[in-house]
Amino acid sequence: MRNSFVELHARQRAEALLDAGTGRELIGPLDNMISPQLEPQGIVPESDDGVVIMKGQINGKNVVIAAIEGAFQGGGIGEVSGAKIVSAFEQALADNKAGKTIYPIIILDTGGVRLQEANYGLLSISEIHNIVIALKKYVPVIGLVPGRVGSFGGMSITSALLSYLIGTDRARIGLNGPEVIEQEAGVREFDSSDKNLIWNTLGTKQRLATRIVDEIVDDDVAAFKQAIDAAITAHKDSHRDQKSDFYLTLLDQLDPTAPLDTVDYRKMFAAVQPETHHLAPAQASQTPGTPSRGRLWFEKLTGIQNAQSDVSTVLHAKKDGREYIAIVADEHNRFPRVRHGEVGLVEGFTVASVVNDLVAADKDKAVKTPIIMVVDVPSQAYGYKEELIGIHLSLAASAAAYARARQAGHQVVAFIPGDAVSGGFLAHGLQSNRLVALDDLGITIQAMSKASAARITQRTIAELEEATKHVPAMAYDIENYRKLGALYKLIEGVHSKDANDQAVATVQGVIQHALDSLEDAPTDLSFRYTNPIAVKSGRVATNKVRQMMAEQWPD
Numbered sequence: 001m002r003n004s005f006v007e008l009h010a011r012q013r014a015e016a017l018l019d020a021g022t023g024r025e026l027i028g029p030l031d032n033m034i035s036p037q038l039e040p041q042g043i044v045p046e047s048d049d050g051v052v053i054m055k056g057q058i059n060g061k062n063v064v065i066a067a068i069e070g071a072f073q074g075g076g077i078g079e080v081s082g083a084k085i086v087s088a089f090e091q092a093l094a095d096n097k098a099g100k101t102i103y104p105i106i107i108l109d110t111g112g113v114r115l116q117e118a119n120y121g122l123l124s125i126s127e128i129h130n131i132v133i134a135l136k137k138y139v140p141v142i143g144l145v146p147g148r149v150g151s152f153g154g155m156s157i158t159s160a161l162l163s164y165l166i167g168t169d170r171a172r173i174g175l176n177g178p179e180v181i182e183q184e185a186g187v188r189e190f191d192s193s194d195k196n197l198i199w200n201t202l203g204t205k206q207r208l209a210t211r212i213v214d215e216i217v218d219d220d221v222a223a224f225k226q227a228i229d230a231a232i233t234a235h236k237d238s239h240r241d242q243k244s245d246f247y248l249t250l251l252d253q254l255d256p257t258a259p260l261d262t263v264d265y266r267k268m269f270a271a272v273q274p275e276t277h278h279l280a281p282a283q284a285s286q287t288p289g290t291p292s293r294g295r296l297w298f299e300k301l302t303g304i305q306n307a308q309s310d311v312s313t314v315l316h317a318k319k320d321g322r323e324y325i326a327i328v329a330d331e332h333n334r335f336p337r338v339r340h341g342e343v344g345l346v347e348g349f350t351v352a353s354v355v356n357d358l359v360a361a362d363k364d365k366a367v368k369t370p371i372i373m374v375v376d377v378p379s380q381a382y383g384y385k386e387e388l389i390g391i392h393l394s395l396a397a398s399a400a401a402y403a404r405a406r407q408a409g410h411q412v413v414a415f416i417p418g419d420a421v422s423g424g425f426l427a428h429g430l431q432s433n434r435l436v437a438l439d440d441l442g443i444t445i446q447a448m449s450k451a452s453a454a455r456i457t458q459r460t461i462a463e464l465e466e467a468t469k470h471v472p473a474m475a476y477d478i479e480n481y482r483k484l485g486a487l488y489k490l491i492e493g494v495h496s497k498d499a500n501d502q503a504v505a506t507v508q509g510v511i512q513h514a515l516d517s518l519e520d521a522p523t524d525l526s527f528r529y530t531n532p533i534a535v536k537s538g539r540v541a542t543n544k545v546r547q548m549m550a551e552q553w554p555d
Contacts, residue, residue: 003221006147006170010052010067013107013146016221017065017228018056026053026552027084027545035080036541037117040470046072051081053088055102055555059229062100064092067107070149076114077155079473082124083542087549089131089141096138103232104135106162107144111177112153113422115457118447120473122422123486123528125154126399126430130525132161133403140164142231144224145171145204145213152177154426154447160212160396163237166227168219172202173212175392175423176382183452184382185337200262201388210269212390214238240393241400244349244356246274247393251346256335256385265388277353282307282315290329292341293418293496294376298326300499301374301415301508313338314350318369322515323358325351326374327428337381343424344381348394351428355401359408370411370515371402375429376418379449395427402431411518413488413511416478417496419444433527434488434514437478438507440496445481485534488514488527 015023027033034045050072054065066085068075092102113121135141140163145151147170151159156175178192207213217223250272285308289295299307302319309315312330329341338344362368406412414432454461472480482490489510494503529539
């Protein structure tokens with residue numbers, strides 16, 4: 001009889017993979033480490049918050065498994081569940097650094113951010129991205145996508161960062177769920193009722209053909225165990241997040257206005273001969289670009305008037321020894337889904353190329369060039385072609401580049417004068433050592449638009465807005481975001497659209513202060529949960545999870 005892996009729940013999946021008698025759960029149900037964000041919204045929490053962490057062995061090799069339970073809140077990642085994954089993988093990193101080899105495995109059955117904890121979810125997922133990049137220097141990080149929910153949202157970006165990804169033909173992978181695309185871009189862009197369209201686009205057969213998945217196995221426990229062991233033994237790594245030249249070459253050849261189906265895309269994918277891409281710094285021009293807060297502040301901070309670039313939506317330049325990078329709007333862009341400043345396919349891969357070039361140039365320098373992200377990203381791009389090609393790969397490339405730069409010693413500061421939403425923020429902003437923002441209620445920081453969040457959580461917009469009064473992580477404004485402890489500094493007295501000389505000087509001073517604070521500071525993201533606001537109120541649950549994991553980890 002078939003020993004189905006898909007039909008098991010998270011705890012059963014972890015137990016089934018481990019050699020008999022070797023499994024030990026960390027921060028299990030009896031520890032009752034529940035999310036503090038759900039009960040205030042009338043939602044019954046789970047004692048493990050939908051993530052199971054187990055240490056044990058697979059064919060005699062030491063492993064730690066993080067299994068996400070898709071049956072609880074759609075496998076959404078919140079503060080506690082995210083902290084369990086991050087803290088477990090950080091312990092694994094410490095062991096590997098000490099010469100105690102242990103292989104991390106993550107079972108993805110997730111819709112991404114848990115919208116009932118929205119901004120906590122984004123923070124947690126960015127912290128997962130950071131630790132995965134750090135771990136890959138020592139051991140392969142293996143991902144499994146069995147089926148049921150699949151892997152969506154910010155956790156699809158995680159899947160793209162993993163060394164090796166194994167799935168069944170019952171799984172789907174994509175950044176934006178069909179319902180969200182339909183809500184944001186219309187039914188003509190993606191019909192969420194067309195199941196054949198969904199599976200043909202996002203299913204693992206198509207994803208295997210275009211290398212978004214590395215291997216498809218039978219829905220059988222033994223098959224998964226064998227595939228994991230083989231990947232670990234061979235130290236397999238697809239380097240999926242380091243393919244910017246390949247995809248930028250592909251996108252150079254793509255006509256966004258022409259129809260593109262799965263068969264045509266497979267042919268196009270197979271024919272690509274990658275060419276190197278290097279984006280020159282932005283230059284002044286006589287023609288103003290499409291107005292946006294990101295463009296305004298990039299031009300003011302760099303002194304470049306009417307900045308233009310060979311990639312119209314990505315601007316970068318050095319000023320006073322700092323590298324400034326912005327993603328900006330272009331109302332005439334050939335990709336219609338990025339005309340308002342969204343992060344699309346070209347944007348993510350281009351930013352990755354810019355950052356990777358900088359890291360390579362500074363590799364042997366004792367003092368690395370600081371990176372300043374100017375963040376005004378209303379979201380990622382919502383579109384059929386974006387999902388078919390794999391926009392999550394683009395966002396992963398950008399996030400990974402920033403993470404590697406930071407881990408290599410580059411000080412990375414994100415300055416937020418505009419919106420910071422969803423996957424766009426994960427790609428361009430959340431891998432910074434320090435986040436600074438203007439104290440302007442016109443700034444939106446969130447995981448999803450209100451209309452889409454209401455649809456996915458099956459609430460009215462009024463109900464959603466009422467919930468934000470009790471749960472700061474669900475709110476859309478910068479004042480509530482400050483309560484989470486993620487910000488280094490909220491800049492008062494400066495409006496996002498008022499970049500006069502005094503305002504620019506104030507912002508430059510805060511950025512310098514943030515850079516000064518990074519002298520001899522850790523290159524990780526720990527400031528977000530160790531600063532006074534985070535310790536006192538913003539990340540209490542995170543810090544409790546971290547303490548419990550440290551206590552329970554040793555064998």
